[in-house]
Amino acid sequence: MEGRVFLRIAGEVKAEGLTVPYQLVPAQGVLAKPSKWRKMDTEARSALLRERSGDKAIHDLHEQATGFVHEIAAAAEDYDFDAMSFLHTLDDLQTSLMAGEVFDRIRQRLDHAIERQTEERYAERTKQSINLAEYPDSFEVARRLPRRFVALLGPTNSGKTHRAIEALAKAPSGIYLAPLRLLALENYERLQEFKQHGKPLAVSLVTGEERRLAEGATHVASTVEMLDTRTPVDVAVIDEIQMLADRDRGAAWTAAVCGAPARTVYLVGAPEARRAIEALAERLECPLEVHILKRKAPLSMEATSVRKVRNLRKGDAVIAFSRREVLMWRDMVTEAGLSVATVYGNLSPEVRRAQAQRFREGQADVVVGTDAIAMGLNMPISRIVMTTSVKYNGYEEEEIPAALARQIAGRAGRYGIHEEGLVAGFDDDTHQVMRSLLKEKLAPLNTSGFSVAPTLEHLHRIASVTSETSLAKLLKRFVHNIDVPDGFFYPRITEDQTSRAEWLDSLPLSVADKFTLSLVPVSSKVMSLQRAWEHWALSLSRAKPTRLKADDFALSYLSLQEVEDACRLYSAYAWLGYRLPEFFPDIELAQELSRRASERVDSVLQDQNAVSRKRHPKRWR
Template identity: 55%
Template structure:
């Protein structure tokens, strides 16, 4: 990075105008070189698209990394443009061109000598968002692997022959043998996508609804029950099985690839791009055995859907819908807690911020419901119902509100336009802003939805984000993760028994010559496998334990997971013998109760997979439900105590409090370790 002189920050308004002008100038300059700015790994860089020696490329030059995001934002407009011009100009572009041409010539020569086609290896130069030197190394590695396969018969070669990602769809035998067709219904929030597809599902002789969340699976299960459809609910932690059921509502990870149906719905299809869970959507699209598959999601998913349909040779019909009620950006920010109104949803981005805002708002005289990710689906639903029933005036929520909850929200108020991602705070992506804002103005309840920022700076940023189009999903690079059957194939071919090493073989050495399918993020699963490999457990049981939906970062939950695994290794059942009042004696009772819900749900998840070792699964489901009800009551009690405190302060003439406040102190919200 170059060192730039320090300059004093401009006032907000002037800075907004200058930075906007700077962005336009930079964009115009980069367009001359067929380049653009990208944001990745907490840094701003230049990505160049072109062709060298007949080979197309999309790369970041090794000098194309400009600055860390926070440093970039501190630069003035002139400094930004000067930095871009220094790093990319006619001379540096010519140097890049020569460098790529030399590299391509070398790869083609080596491939030709070995009787190989260089094109599949050089295709890695089109991936984008990575330094040229890194992509060069990928090409080198792939060619080296190909040369190695020609000469050696080793463990890695055996693994490569046991699983091929390029043939991934063929692993779903029932779906691969069916004549399937896709219907994509795409549009913004509140456009009627789900209603249209669910009508078709309810009328079908058989079908399945695949949801991203338990909450959505339950909601649409109940919708089908109300239509007198014989339907079962199947999630990782719960089963409601109906005798003779023709339909199933389930979470997407619970897809049954062995039961053919007439219609399937895959909801929130844009989740294909999610590094952590996107593999479940890839599996569903490739493997759900339905004659007609509805794909519901945002318009940004269209290129990805078209690419998958073409790859799978499935006819595709695309239906685009418009939002049923308009979204309107308010003229001014809200400004203070006292100006919040009944029907508002205030958005924060951590559990702590939600609870702080809720306390401030209740002290200002409004009743509050709270929704955040750590709450169980049952508690989220109960809190949402309080808002629907008018028991709460305002709902304070994280972005968990953006998926799976239909609420009568008139106005969405953003407390901030930034979100902490575990490393740093960064501006909200446009797609997330649109998804959250889209919860305002429920059709049939409000004529329009309204959006605002709490403070003036946030208001301006949100207004800009609402005008920004969400980036389209890529047409390749769909994530997949290994099944137990694939790992067993690798172990048969190689003799390898370690789960961690098998996962690494899949992730690093499986055929990647086709970037259409790529291994998903297996880092956490491999870390768990390293510990599980120390136990005397069969591969199937280690694989099951590696997937338990429980956080290893919470000591109580990680201890429970390890104790369960040790008992199974000793062939001892795990019985529930819980002190149901223990969390009330904890230092932070609400947090402890939330964690207890997750523990009981994880026990139930294991109970459905290893029933001999977890015989109390049904009891765990009931205890999780009871604990969820306690969490809901604890939240209600907490909000009521804030209201009583506010009333007491008013009665005894205490100094002005949150009623005139602008909200919780912002100072603590930027710290790490939430």
């Protein structure tokens, strides 16, 4: 068989209360290849057989088989398996494999069965340890408070955020939760303009990368992920509530709705979030008021597309969907003689705000930006000009969703400045697509499947019942094994966190430290940032603090892209510093370097704009 001539020895083992027959090939049981065997005469064949199947060979094989039966029977008993379901193979397996190889195959089958059983046991224990139906109960302060929800829903420029902020400022205490650092910063400053009892409000700013803590603060402006669920307040404002549906960050809004420790919680955002809000309010047993607000200034499509750069005019916002495209359009617009402010996602909040301020103050005629202008920047835009309706979604180029088209377009026509907002495509195709998208009826958010991200407490709970220390495996168990009775709440982790966890598991770090590192807000797609993140993780694994150095001149030698990335790196260091101050102690220096980098970026953008102005001085008279 199988290209071999071999002998098989039959026998029977009685052990552990079992009778186990076997037919096995001994260690020297393979005699020859068929071609060689055919050439041997009868006497040579007989001699070889007598040599290989003597008493010693039979005895040794029997001893091997007996020891193996004892081994498998004991292991099977430990895991409550039927030993014969594995040992019957000793008599049934028709193969030329030698006994040791057959034993290894059976051991492998038993190992797989043990792994399956262990996995099933751990899965069951994980399921018993976390029941997502009980997720709202994990927010103890919110659960004890008599909470009510007020939904302020409407399109951009409907005054919904203004109304919520006014209610927040009048309350004795409160918190504003923003989707972006920029929005948290803007509303932090806005709240400081209000007075209570003749004194300015005492307001703190809390984001992942920055803390401005006011003495005796009654109000806090915060990014949504930084929600303090333990300190009760009178009013909470959760902005951009439609972000509940966001693939990567929706879990932060789920946590905010379930855990905001306020007697009155304002849910501010787009009308398509209404059904989702109603479902959450019912599940949380909180009374709900819904107010639908209308846009204060009408929004209209231009009759025709813009077609030529020279047809752009003061007050326009030109929208592209990548940094490269924004800078290209910036150059084209300045070549046409218009001054420009530039806004895109890679810029820090400080730079975005400085650029927007120039547009607001009339120092720039046109703003050229990405959809970053759609959230958190209030600018006197009279017309939105779309250079394209296609955006890269992280996987492929696709037409932007109607909700995003509407949010971008809604930035045109600031109430009190313009009578109406206008929208146009630069080319005819984009113009027609935008016309269709703005007419499209938006689908409501789902009323179940609200994202829940794992907390460190969740992972420790899973680790305690499974003895697992791998972050990747703990995250996997959270996604696949916890109890999700009706799917109302659903476990979610990001792809970035998964891939980071696998790398972090190669380092001698605690689950808590690996979890913290997996959440650092830097892009793994930017090589310099990825290398910095890996360096921080390696240093932490060696219990070695990472220090920063102040270099006043280094930034002046970097390209625009490099300074932007440096700004993000310093912000990420500060983020880690607030969580692991012993190992990332230079928080203040990181913030100072981030500020310098932001100023350098703003300066470079202004210089690049000035270059085009110098080329065409007559156009600027």
